[in-house]
Amino acid sequence: MGLAEWLQVPIDDNAAYKNDVWTNRDLIPIPEDRRTWDILGYLGYWVVGGACISAWTTGSTMLSYGLNAQEAIGAVVVGSVVTGLLAVSCGWMGERHKIGFTVSSRFIWGMRGSYFPVLCRIFTACCWTGIQGYWGGQATRVLIGAIIPGFAHMKNTLPESAGITTNDLIGMLIWYAVFALTISIPPERMQRPFFLTFVLFAGTAFGMLAWAVAQTGGSAGPLFHTRSAAPQGRGWAFMFGVTSLLGSWGAGTLGQSDWTRYARRPRAPTLSQVLAAPLTITLTALIGIVVTSCGQAVFGEVIWNPIYMLAAIQEHYGSSPRARAGVFFASLGLVASQLAINTVLNSVSTGMDMAGLAPRYINIRRGGYVLCVVGLAINPWRLVGTANKFLTVLSGFGVFLAPMTGILLAEYLVVRKQKLRMSHLYRGDSGSIYWYWHGFNPRVVVPWLMGVWPLMPGFVAGVNGARVAAGWTRLFNLTFAVGLAVSFVCTLLVDWAFPPPHLGEEDEYHPFVEEQEEGEEKKGVEVEEIVV
Incomplete structure (x- = not known):
């Protein structure tokens, strides 16, 4: 018992809550002293989330x-405009009730059933952490190569079957070590690091843009003068591009309440999400397209990753001191960006999800450390081997997350009309109105399956190359839109046919209130017995 108590996560001084199966410091509604985010803070959040290598x-x-x-x-x-609107819709619950995705899953899926969406999001975040960490490691490799040119041409001592070179692996291990340090920063104190990251990445993006345009004499490059060559048709290729972007930010919008619960005042995140999300994602992607287009004129090939572009620039100028200085500062912005984006989209939310699995022993910080280990262990370099495979992976995430997004929006905004019994979200017995059937809500199973099954044939075909009818592939191209819409409508139909109990009831979260009432009732019984 002594060791078990020692391993438990810390509790605030004079806390009114306790660590149990459903509760710890990071799962309760955020108290006022931890609500530190204002409009500028959320602008910084979306600048980091939109101005990154992913965009x-x-x-x-x-x-x-x-x-x-x-x-x-x-x-x-x-895609970015839809992302902003989804972020507002999914984040509204955090603004109003100060709870995140982990706890909100309880009133949707049931107290025990909530483990399923939490585990799905943990899996998705582990994949994304691996991908972002791989890019961060490559950016670190380029940064070190700008200081030590020999490192860029280090002899590879790993076998070809490893799928990664020695210097890439070293860069990734160094990046992960720095990322582990950033996890120790609590979410309510991340505004200043986010601002620093924005400054560094903005310098990288506009610096590369200036260089690229100068190389082509002020033009946007040859790609702006080419015709569409999409084999399946321009319309379907366009929609695949939109849904791939939604797949990239799907996990972030689904768990937007993880961050909006830190809002200092109501609606502080709304304006930033509506405006900053589309602007930053679009501007960053536009710069990336222009630089890629100009880079084709310089290098004779399409280099779609800015990290590879920086390495090519250094080689193009023969590792001259001037080129190495430029590459160093540019790669510094990319390294910082990867640290920030992994914090924004992965470590905080996944840390809270893991805390939901074992609240007594895991909090956001400890969950982030577990995420580091798992993200590295999945061999992420195999997920981003080619551009088409990369797009397939991004879209594939939406197969499972889009239906959950549709269910969340339907349940919270329409069915329950934003009314929750907060105290019952932390009660794991049949006394909770969210206990449903043995802790599971069977009403959400059908909407989720109906949102997933039409997308699975196309997803499987995209991953392993199997042949399926063109219709399945096109449905998969519309992953996020189809999954969200189908699950949203099915949720409304199921809840109309089988209404959830206690709709319209609401209260506040008051820890120990129920225990005190039970204690008073027990005391009253004892007094009555003495009187008798």
Whole structure:
């Protein structure tokens, strides 16, 4: 018992809560002293979330799929606007009730059933952490190579079957070590690190843009003068570009309440999500497309990743001191960006999800450390081997998350009309109105399955190359839209046919209130017995 108590996560001084199966410091509604985020803070959040390598490569990777530059920009604009609207809708619960995705899953899926969406999101975040960490490691490798040119050409001592070179592996291990340090920063104190990251990445993006345009004499490069070459048709390729972007940010919008619960005042995140999300994602992707287009004129090939572009620039100028200085500062922005984006989209939310699995022993910080280990262990370099495989992986995430997003929006905004019994979200017995059937809500099973099954044939075909009818592939191209819409409508139909109990009831979270009432009732019984 002594060891078990020692391993438990810390509790605030004079706390009114206790660590149990459903509760710890990071799972309760955020108290006022931890609500530190204002409008500028959320602008910084979306600047970090939108101005990153993911946004850069999402736009430019569409070029390799067959879209021309103008079509790729259009797909990014549409996808980023929808992302902003989804972020507002999914984040509204955090603004109002100060709870995140982990706890909100309890009133949707049931107290025990909530483990399923939490585990799905943990799996997704582990994949994303691995991908972002791999890019962060490559950026670190380029940064070190700018200081020590020999490191860029280090002899590879790993076998070809490893799928990664020695210097890439060293860079990734160094990046993960730095990332582990950033996990120790609590979410309510991340505004300043986010601002520093924005400054560094903005310098990288606009510096590379200035260099690229100068190389082509002020033009946007040859890709802006090419015709669409999408084999399945321009319309379907365009929609695939939109849904691949939604797949990239799907996990972030689904768990937007993880961050909006830190809002200092109501609606502080709303404006930033509506405006900053589309602007930053679109601007970053546009810069990436222009740099990629200009880079084709310089290097004779499409280099869609800015990390590879920086390495090519250093080689192009023969590792001259001037080129190495530019590459060093540019790669510094990319390294910082990867640290921030992994914190924004992965470590905080996944740490809270893991805390939901074992609240007594895991909090956001400890869950983040577990995420580091798992993200590295999945061999992420195999997920991003090619541009098309990369797009398939991004879209594939939406197969499972999009239906959950539709269910969340339908349940909270329409069925329950934003009314929750907060105290019952931390009560794991039949006395909770969210206990349903043995802790599971069977009403959500059908909407989730109905949102997933039409997308699975196309997803499987995209991953392993199996042949399926063109209709299945096109449905998969519309992953996020189809999954969200189908599950949203099915949730409304199921809840109309079988209404959840206690709709319209609401209260506040008051820890120990029920225990005190039970204690008073027990005391009253004892007094009555003495009187008798």
